[in-house]
Amino acid sequence: MAKYRESIEHREKVKVLSVSKYREDIQHRQRLKMMSVGKYREDIQHRQRVKMMSVGKYREDIHHRQRVKMMSVSKYRESVEHRERVMDSVRLSRKQRMEKSVDFGFVMEQFLEKVRDGPDFVCCVCHRLLFRNQVLSCVREVYGRSLATAGIADECICEKYLHRCNDQCVVPCQLVLCRGQLWICHTCYRKISAGEMPAECWSNNLDVDPVPPELGCLNSIEQHLIALHSPFMKMLALPKGGQNGVHGPVTCVPANITQTSNVLLRSSMEGSLVQVKLKHKLTYKEHYEYQFVDPLHVRQALEYLKRTNVHYREIEFNEEWINEFCRQEDGDREEAGSASEDEAGTGSEVAGQVVEKAEVDDLAESADIAQDEMLHDRQQHCMFQDTCLMPVDIGQEALDQYFDDIVNIAPAEGNSPVRMLSDWSNEAKSFPVLFPLGQKTFHDSRSYQLSIISTIGLCTAMVVLHVM
Incomplete structure (x- = not known):
């Protein structure tokens, strides 16, 4: 053990011999598999460690993720038993979810879990603020299957709100989770994968102009x-x-x-x-x-x-x-x-007429104001x-x-x-x-027109991000 830890050449030689023996010796391979399965079942810490490593590799390694998907799809198509087992598990999970949906506590717990992080995740295509369950991790290499998809992705995907930590960030940085990587909503992902330009894309004359300091204050x-x-x-x-x-x-x-x-x-x-x-x-x-x-x-x-x-x-x-x-x-x-000054000598008679006229004007003005206020009260239907x-x-x-x-x-x-x-x-x-x-209002010319309902929902999410 000491030589294996200290000597790099000895460690590499042992690894090569172990790999070759695993490939050539069938009994040795079966024995190692049984030992691994037994350890996975019995050792809880080992099982959790293996799951975390598997999930991390699936997220980071694109080729591994594509290979796992292809293997899963082929196994689902070829193996009848595996297909039935998957369908049974899906039916069971749906049935359990329907039974638990009657319980208000379970529904509230699920809702709080979904909105735990808040609407802090920005779609890199439509620039909307969304929750974590409404976005997917955006990887540019996924859209490189065809030239049309790659061209649309290069035009739509924007890194405007991508956060890169610097010396001014507080440790630990609170923006790493929501802004540390690119996110894309399900709608934009589906349209780009199908080779369509999303009408909600920022390049469709929907980019928000920055608020200047003269208006922001x-x-x-x-x-x-x-x-x-x-x-x-x-x-x-x-x-x-x-x-x-x-x-x-x-x-x-x-x-x-x-x-x-x-x-x-x-x-x-x-x-x-x-x-x-x-x-x-x-x-x-x-x-x-x-x-x-x-x-x-x-x-x-x-x-x-x-x-x-x-x-x-x-x-x-x-x-x-x-x-x-x-x-x-x-x-x-x-x-x-x-x-x-000019009429000081003529005195009281003219002054009395002026005062009397002013009093009449004041009474008429107060009557008009009172009538107008009563009209306003009637329009309010006795409210407020x-x-x-x-x-x-x-x-x-x-x-x-x-x-x-x-x-x-x-x-x-x-x-x-x-x-x-x-x-x-x-x-x-x-x-x-x-x-x-x-x-850049609703009636401005665009390559892909939007409905008024889609524009209101899009602008609402973008305005919140714009103000922030």
């Missing part, structure tokens, strides 16, 4: 302020699952982004924030969203979109950034001051109403008492909805952050 309300179209939809809580669903049609209304940008005060200092309430209509008390807005971020985003996005090039913004409303108020205040007893958001109502300078904005107020089916640029205008160049 925007919060949700700032994204609404720079959008050309404002989508309106009614969201209801679904009875199960804790998710929301869209109820009724989706309506898109053009937004007055020029007027909205002029309302926000200009500030060259980074970090100056403005409190903004986003409303459907300015006369409504409740708001859709209430956040702090950085006017500098909004201005930089609009400047970037005007340079790169095709839908923003014809829009003119106020470069001087003078608030038209403030300037109008200042002009009115100056006129009122000059008029008061704030009363004198309890406001919609009592916490926010308390915080608003400490802030006076709150900007109320309704970007789409007074505009008519657009036709979603006829306006092909509606996607890019509603979500400029996801389409910074205004291209």
Whole structure:
């Protein structure tokens, strides 16, 4: 034993003699097989070690995997007993699965096992985020059987999201499992193996444009302020699952982004924030969203979109950034001051008429606002109403008492909805952050057309990856 471990020449000589004896001596070969089978049955650690080695070799060695598949297929076709045994085992496993599917605990355990790793595996063809059971290991050599399949595979397979560890990775790297190798979904694998180009492939004008820093730093309300179209939809809580669903049609209304940008005060200092309430209509008390807005971020985003996005090039913004409303108020205040100086001697009679007229105007305006709010409440079917007893958001109502300078904005107020089916640029205008160049929407020309359902499912998975 010592000589076998220390001397390499002696070890190689013994191996060659053992291999030749195993091939030539039939009794020796049968004896070794029986010993191996007996050890595999009795020794649990040896059995586990052999299984792991076999699985590892099957995954890594392509020729070994193809040879095992061919042997399995030939044995299934030639041996009747083996075929019946395989069919019986499949029937038994299906029957056991059906019996166990009645048990909720078993179903939950199977589901948790499938979603244990999360949707972190990216298909190298369609760039969708999928779970582990929805993808296969992608090996380029498998598609080299024919020239057509090899050409399609070279065109479709992309290594954009393949992770290679470097000095910046944390040990152990968390991306090795999901991004350390190429993965491919079952749909793309089936189509490429059949010699077809997948319509979901990224090269079919479906590659997502990167989000620039000017748009990536925007919060949700700032994204609404720079959008050309404002989508309106009614969201209801679904009875199960804790998710929301869209109820009724989706309506898109053009937004007055020029007027909205002029309302926000200009500030060259980074970090100056403005409190903004986003409303459907300015006369409504409740708001859709209430956040702090950085006017500098909004201005930089609009400047970037005007340079790169095709839908923003014809829009003119106020470069001087003078608030038209403030300037109008200042002009009115100056006129009122000059008029008061000139008419100071004529006095009380004219002032009384002006005050009386102002009171009448205020009463008419308050009556119109009250009537409009009652109409809004009727349209809401007595839902989401704030009363004198309890406001919609009592916490926010308390915080608003400490802030006076709150900007109320309704970007789409007074505009008519657009036709979603006829306006092909509606996607890019509603979500400029996801389409910074205004291209690669559903209606763009492609070599292989996709249905609207396939596009929605594909874009949903790609947008999540795009945001990450």
